[in-house]
Amino acid sequence: MRLAVLASGYGSNLQAIIDAIEREEIAGQVQVVISDVEDAYALERAKKHGIENLYINPREYKDREAFDRVIVALLLERQIELVVLAGFMRLLSPFFVRKFRGKIINIHPSLLPAFPGLNGVQKALSYGVRVSGVTVHFVDEGLDTGPIILQDSVPVLDDDTEHTLHERIHRVEHRLYPRAIQLFIEQKLRLEGRRCIHIEG
């Protein structure tokens, strides 16, 4: 399957995906990595693995949709079948979501619907939860509101800082995201209302 990864930052989830592909745990290839941040380390990672990497400057476009139209065109040209958001710090426009309906997934560092949006880890810590976690979900027009593919929990410890909790969450992310991608590739996900059922076998 032809994958694209959109990332704004360090790209540790991109790396986990590349590694899982090399271990043949994901039956797909990352065709292109696209970033809205020029010096995103995710672009560097792509380069190191011989993957096409593109920076698109959002300031060159008049609005979100104009920016998204460029990205959608790049994805269509490359016949992308699954769009993987990996720390992509922009809400997709309805135009983008429509064009790839059911084919965009995101990972979020909390057990959604708790703590959507930015700084999920910090919000969970400030709220004082004892359990947090990771969510992989389909992207719809809302902010972290799409159907949930996988979740896993992590404990929040008494002496946790945002850093230590984020580290624990990252480790779960790097395990969970490749699994979710492979479930999608194997067509093992079926939506029943908002519930995402995993088909056996």
Add this chain to the structure above:
Amino acid sequence: MRLAVLASGYGSNLQAIIDAIEREEIAGQVQVVISDVEDAYALERAKKHGIENLYINPREYKDREAFDRVIVALLLERQIELVVLAGFMRLLSPFFVRKFRGKIINIHPSLLPAFPGLNGVQKALSYGVRVSGVTVHFVDEGLDTGPIILQDSVPVLDDDTEHTLHERIHRVEHRLYPRAIQLFIEQKLRLEGRRCIHIEG
């Protein structure tokens, strides 16, 4: 420690607490069980264990606070040190919360702040989460908003119904609530902002 349990229904958490006391896992005694429902089975359970049990009819009082004033008077008379809500289907008035500030705890069948209020299990299932759980928290003036004492997660399975998920959650509740009560009795809980830190040793 002198405990009171407020319950509106079947009282399975009350039973778990009574059992934990008999196993000496809770260093306290339930002095009284109070219900707003005349035929609540929780009252029957109290009777069977020789615990004072009182039905207070909310329809005899002009508003929530008038009703709560009666309950608060009963609790004060009995020198109650911890008020345990166990399926008590009424929001406490600010008056009640003020009178027992930091001495009222509740159990909720979801990982708060997700799915507060009524029907937490059904809401979680409809939303399509893959992980849910149980929360024990201090009661403040809001609806399930107080500082969290303990949480534990449970998986949501593809073939779960509200019944099967609730069963799984109940089993965790019956383990978690006695632990939280004993932490309170041992004075091992310290609030830092909204975070409830567990003191070691």
